[in-house]
Amino acid sequence: MVGSSQPSQRYTNLAAAKPDNGVFAAYDPVMVDFDDVVTHRRSIRAFDPERRVPESTLREVLELAQRAPSNCNAQPWQVLIVSGERKKQLSRRLVEAAEAGRARDESPTPDFVGVHRRRQIACAVTLYGQLGVAREDREGRERANLRNFEFFDAPHLAAICMDRSFGLGVALDVGAYLQTLMLALWSRGIGSCAQASLRAYSALVADELGIPADLRILCGVSFGYACEDAAANRVFQDRSSIDEHVTFLE
Numbered sequence: 001m002v003g004s005s006q007p008s009q010r011y012t013n014l015a016a017a018k019p020d021n022g023v024f025a026a027y028d029p030v031m032v033d034f035d036d037v038v039t040h041r042r043s044i045r046a047f048d049p050e051r052r053v054p055e056s057t058l059r060e061v062l063e064l065a066q067r068a069p070s071n072c073n074a075q076p077w078q079v080l081i082v083s084g085e086r087k088k089q090l091s092r093r094l095v096e097a098a099e100a101g102r103a104r105d106e107s108p109t110p111d112f113v114g115v116h117r118r119r120q121i122a123c124a125v126t127l128y129g130q131l132g133v134a135r136e137d138r139e140g141r142e143r144a145n146l147r148n149f150e151f152f153d154a155p156h157l158a159a160i161c162m163d164r165s166f167g168l169g170v171a172l173d174v175g176a177y178l179q180t181l182m183l184a185l186w187s188r189g190i191g192s193c194a195q196a197s198l199r200a201y202s203a204l205v206a207d208e209l210g211i212p213a214d215l216r217i218l219c220g221v222s223f224g225y226a227c228e229d230a231a232a233n234r235v236f237q238d239r240s241s242i243d244e245h246v247t248f249l250e
């Protein structure tokens with residue numbers, strides 16, 4: 001606890017969760033302890049396409065995510081759950097657009113500089129390293145990127161939207177929803193990967209899914225059951241020290 005001179009048991013557990021060799025061990029996502037869920041959750045980028053999440057489980061998870069806090073309890077998120085033929089058709093169109101080199105509607109990531117750029121590079125090095133894609137292998141990286149538009153073979157995609165008129169403050173609420181959703185999924189043995197990459201072709205996504213013009217898509221979330229032995233699912237992305245982020249004032 002902040003302010004306590006005694007390191008808490010929880011903190012010790014967090015430190016222990018970091019794998020020695022820099023990758024996660026066997027995929028074992030079913031856990032109910034909050035700290036375990038938070039520290040073991042990672043982005044899943046290889047799913048079993050045939051194993052759908054039962055509707056009752058999905059509804060349970062969505063009910064939990066709905067408990068996310070929001071300013072004035074406005075609950076500003078709008079979510080489309082896309083599965084089956086519609087998801088396949090969306091994937092086909094996205095892959096086609098990307099392969100044709102179609103201009104992007106927007107860049108899904110800002111042009112990071114300084115420490116944020118360094119962290120972005122470290123993230124890519126870790127991910128591609130685990131996937132066995134060399135830094136100079138441009139084609140390999142493009143292929144790995146295309147997997148975004150195949151939703152990593154996930155049986156489901158959540159398209160996370162909010163009203164177009166809303167700004168940064170409201171996007172915060174949707175971020176709280178997003179994390180609650182992903183943790184609720186993980187606690188039930190269901191993996192996910194948030195995907196800002198969908199914003200690259202947001203008009204195409206809106207067209208395919210019939211998203212009304214007054215909504216904007218903030219990101220997608222591919223989700224489903226992980227392929228347990230896939231290297232892509234063992235990626236451990238480290239975090240910097242809280243000292244780089246938190247200032248204590250009295």
Ligand SMILES: Cc1cc2nc3c(=O)[nH]c(=O)nc-3n(C[C@H](O)[C@H](O)[C@H](O)COP(=O)(O)O)c2cc1C
Nearest residue numbers: 041042043123148193194195196197198219235237
């Ligand atoms: C809003 C958001 C958008 C993201 N977009 C993508 C994406 O388009 N493609 C992807 O592979 N990962 C994406 N990620 C996953 C991040 O790369 C990942 O969360 C980060 O590297 C930390 O790794 P971890 O989730 O395994 O802890 C996104 C994450 C968030 C929160």
